[in-house]
Amino acid sequence: xxxxxxxxxxxxxxxxxxxxxxxxxxxxHEEDCELCQxxxxxxxxxxxxxxxxxxxxxxxxxxxxxxxxxNSIMALARAEARRSKRLVLRGTEYGTVEISEQALSSLIRLxxxxxxxxxxxxxxxxxxxxxxxxxxxxTINLRVATASGIDIPATVEGLRQKINKAxxxxxxxxxxxxxxxxxxxxxx
Amino acid sequence: xxxxxxxxxxxxxxxxxxxxxxxxxxxxxVLRLEPTIKGFLASLGPAALANFHISGSQDGSxxxxxxxxxxxxxxxxxxxDIATDxxxxxLSVAESVxxxxxxxICHTGLNPGPVHVHILTIEAxxxxxPR
Amino acid sequence: xxxxxxxxxxxxxxxxxxxxxxDGDLAAFEHLVHTYQDRxxxxxYRMLNDRTDAEDxxxxxxxxxxxxxxxxxxxxxxxxxxxxxxxxxxxxxxxKRSARAETITDPAEIHSTLDDGATRAPLEADPVASAEWAAxxxxxxxxxxxxxxxxxxxxxxxxxxxxxxxxxxxxLKINPTTVRGTLARARRxxxxxxxxxx
Ligand SMILES: [Zn+2]
Numbered sequence: 098x099x100x101x102x103x104x105x106x107x108x109x110x111x112x113x114x115x116x117x118x119x120x121x122x123x124x125x126h127e128e129d130c131e132l133c134q135x136x137x138x139x140x141x142x143x144x145x146x147x148x149x150x151x152x153x154x155x156x157x158x159x160x161x162x163x164x165x166x167x168n169s170i171m172a173l174a175r176a177e178a179r180r181s182k183r184l185v186l187r188g189t190e191y192g193t194v195e196i197s198e199q200a201l202s203s204l205i206r207l208x209x210x211x212x213x214x215x216x217x218x219x220x221x222x223x224x225x226x227x228x229x230x231x232x233x234x235x236t237i238n239l240r241v242a243t244a245s246g247i248d249i250p251a252t253v254e255g256l257r258q259k260i261n262k263a264x265x266x267x268x269x270x271x272x273x274x275x276x277x278x279x280x281x282x283x284x285x
Numbered sequence: 286x287x288x289x290x291x292x293x294x295x296x297x298x299x300x301x302x303x304x305x306x307x308x309x310x311x312x313x314x315v316l317r318l319e320p321t322i323k324g325f326l327a328s329l330g331p332a333a334l335a336n337f338h339i340s341g342s343q344d345g346s347x348x349x350x351x352x353x354x355x356x357x358x359x360x361x362x363x364x365x366d367i368a369t370d371x372x373x374x375x376l377s378v379a380e381s382v383x384x385x386x387x388x389x390i391c392h393t394g395l396n397p398g399p400v401h402v403h404i405l406t407i408e409a410x411x412x413x414x415p416r
Numbered sequence: 417x418x419x420x421x422x423x424x425x426x427x428x429x430x431x432x433x434x435x436x437x438x439d440g441d442l443a444a445f446e447h448l449v450h451t452y453q454d455r456x457x458x459x460x461y462r463m464l465n466d467r468t469d470a471e472d473x474x475x476x477x478x479x480x481x482x483x484x485x486x487x488x489x490x491x492x493x494x495x496x497x498x499x500x501x502x503x504x505x506x507x508x509x510x511x512k513r514s515a516r517a518e519t520i521t522d523p524a525e526i527h528s529t530l531d532d533g534a535t536r537a538p539l540e541a542d543p544v545a546s547a548e549w550a551a552x553x554x555x556x557x558x559x560x561x562x563x564x565x566x567x568x569x570x571x572x573x574x575x576x577x578x579x580x581x582x583x584x585x586x587x588l589k590i591n592p593t594t595v596r597g598t599l600a601r602a603r604r605x606x607x608x609x610x611x612x613x614x
Contacts, residue, residue, distance in 0.1 A: 204371070
């Protein structure tokens with residue numbers, strides 16, 4: 098493709114520059130430059146039509162995805178989510194009890210949501226179980242983003258304690274090893 | 286679908302599946318049985334299921350949304366996929382489901398085999414108090 | 417089903433929501449679907465000019481994104497990535513349409529597949545088509561539909577959706593300088609087209 102937009106006006110300004118400044122008040126150069134003013138006036142109609150189209154599409158209730166499409170997307174996602182990793186909690190002669198990694202991580206996220214200044218991110222859970230002994234040891238690897246400016250060690254410790262309470266209460270086993278990694282900061 | 290003529294009563298895997306499903310749903314802390322991918326495809330109609338192999342009827346087991354039951358030599362084995370209420374301890378709910386289902390299988394005259402319970406999600410129910 | 421999950425409130429940063437969705441968190445994915453579905457629909461409709469095709473593209477894009485999410489390495493790149501998936505699905509569909517158009521012999525059908533095959537007469541009953549009449553009076557949408565597909569994609573992504581030159585370049589597999597050139601050409605064609613319309 099050719100580099101067609103090196104086109105410049107006699108005054109040295111490029112069409113791109115003028116286009117970029119269309120919705121701003123004229124610069125001191127543009128106030129004095131007839132070439133720029135003429136170019137701006139020529140493009141004014143396109144700019145206005147573009148803004149009008151953007152706004153009318155944005156506010157047109159017909160320009161939205163119908164609810165049944167959203168439902169189909171979510172129904173398929175739900176069905177496929179059922180294949181997530183299973184962790185064995187108990188195995189006896191009466192049968193096994195398994196829990197999906199997702200059910201566990203949703204509890205952990207819920208615990209994290211209660212701590213101000215933390216957004217939970219990815220969560221990986223491993224389980225070592227000794228079915229004979231009826232013991233299960235979890236290793237929780239949780240990644241989080243924290244609000245910029247907070248006391249990170251204290252906040253992470255608060256989260257760890259919260260998880261240490263939430264897993265026994267919600268699942269019925271100890272939280273085991275809880276590894277928390279701060280991978281990002283977010284602006285408040 | 287397998288049929289076992291046992292002690293004069295006709296018990297098949299479909300009946301055990303529906304019994305297990307009902308028992309699970311009556312257990313406190315169980316919100317619902319969770320449909321699997323196959324159940325979802327079935328809800329889309331026959332076309333979606335056409336190239337999906339259904340193993341259920343060949344080995345004498347019966348599956349429905351969230352429950353599979355199989356009868357072998359007079360022993361019933363059950364798999365249940367459940368969603369539990371966050372206000373309850375999930376493992377206790379699952380163990381209580383196992384106990385109740387096995388008890389109800391006894392009433393049919395069959396031997397209760399293992400009842401495998403898979404907790405797919407833990408959620409807040411509208412009436413429950415979040416922890 | 418996870419609608420009651422409070423883990424996704426309005427102030428959660430998008431990176432965190434994407435990371436949760438990567439783990440299979442349905443509430444997080446649903447949040448992303450709601451954030452992007454209408455934007456993508458507006459893009460696809462303006463690209464394809466056909467309501468059903470646009471809905472199909474958006475549905476396929478978001479479904480594909482659910483499956484491919486775990487492979488996305490930078491959670492902050494989700495927006496650009498989902499726009500790229502949708503844009504390329506639109507371009508694929510337009511290529512299929514123009515390939516089909518070459519084998520069409522019925523003159524009426526040829527008439528409805530102008531230029532690069534993008535322009536189909538919208539159905540009379542299509543509510544979007546009638547509602548947009550006001551916007552169409554200035555001829556912009558009509559002219560847009562006569563642009564080659566890549567020029568139209570460039571214009572829509574930049575001027576309607578505010579995507580960056582770098583991102584558009586990655587989407588269309590061209591460098592950012594070429595993006596500027598393509599936009600300039602689109603702008604000129606729009607200017608010519610709109611003056612004819614008057
Ligand atoms: Zn000038």
